[in-house]
Amino acid sequence: GIRDLGQLFDTVKVHVAQLVVxxxxxxxxxxxxxxxxxxxxxxxxxxxxxxxxxxxxxxxVDNFSAEDLPEYIDQSGVSLQQHDIxxxxxxxxxxxxxxxxxxxxxxxxxLLHRRDYDQLARGILKGKSFTFARDEKSAHQPxxxxxxxxxxSADASSAEAVAASGIVTIKLQIILQALSEVKLVxxxxxxxxxxxxxxx
Numbered sequence: 001g002i003r004d005l006g007q008l009f010d011t012v013k014v015h016v017a018q019l020v021v022x023x024x025x026x027x028x029x030x031x032x033x034x035x036x037x038x039x040x041x042x043x044x045x046x047x048x049x050x051x052x053x054x055x056x057x058x059x060x061v062d063n064f065s066a067e068d069l070p071e072y073i074d075q076s077g078v079s080l081q082q083h084d085i086x087x088x089x090x091x092x093x094x095x096x097x098x099x100x101x102x103x104x105x106x107x108x109x110x111l112l113h114r115r116d117y118d119q120l121a122r123g124i125l126k127g128k129s130f131t132f133a134r135d136e137k138s139a140h141q142p143x144x145x146x147x148x149x150x151x152x153s154a155d156a157s158s159a160e161a162v163a164a165s166g167i168v169t170i171k172l173q174i175i176l177q178a179l180s181e182v183k184l185v186x187x188x189x190x191x192x193x194x195x196x197x198x199x200x
Contacts, residue, residue: 005032006083012039018049020124021097023126025057034069035085038093051124052097052104064094077110103129117166150176 005065012019012035019040027033040048064072067088073080073090096102105123108131116132123130150172154165 004033005078005080007038008032009035009039009043009062009085012036013043016040016048017126018127020053021050021052023052023054023058029060029072029074031073031080034046034090034094035080035083038080038085038098041093041096045083049127050100050102051127053074053120053124054106056107056109056149060098060124061094066091075119078111087147103127105129108132116144117163 019036021027021033021037028037033092037050040050061072063150069090080086105120107120120132123132152165152172155161
């Protein structure tokens with residue numbers, strides 16, 4: 001969980017130029033997300049650009065109301081009102097977020113490759129609405145055949161696992177830059193069933 005919500009919300013209000021709301025099934029149920037979205041939309045005087053990324057697991061709500069939010073949002077050990085964020089403002093912020101005011105990137109299927117996330121990042125920086133379309137021809141790379149390759153095995157059917165393996169891959173690439181002979185690849189990005197290589 002987030003320990004200092006007040007500091008988090010102040011950071012959004014004062015230091016954040018763009019808020020990317022990555023909408024999964026649980027995003028808007030989390031109190032810190034509710035506070036971030038509300039602060040960005042209602043409390044920043046329009047200084048924060050907001051863009052929503054809508055994933056397949058997101059279950060939209062036709063209209064959020066202040067009366068329904070206390071049950072919708074998980075408040076375990078958290079009080080948004082303590083940070084001057086009230087249900088009426090959250091409802092307005094959520095409805096504006098999901099309305100026509102802010103750009104949206106719609107992802108019809110799970111992002112399963114790092115190149116998918118590269119395309120998503122470019123779309124976010126453009127700040128315009130679009131529906132994500134995967135380039136199947138360039139989605140995969142060849143299975144590594146080099147001797148001594150470092151292989152990261154991940155569940156290619158899980159967007160979170162692929163994203164995590166991509167982060168680990170990038171971190172390792174930075175560390176291993178001096179070792180140019182080392183081939184590093186995430187199997188989730190290869191033209192193969194990653195489960196076949198689980199014992200590599």
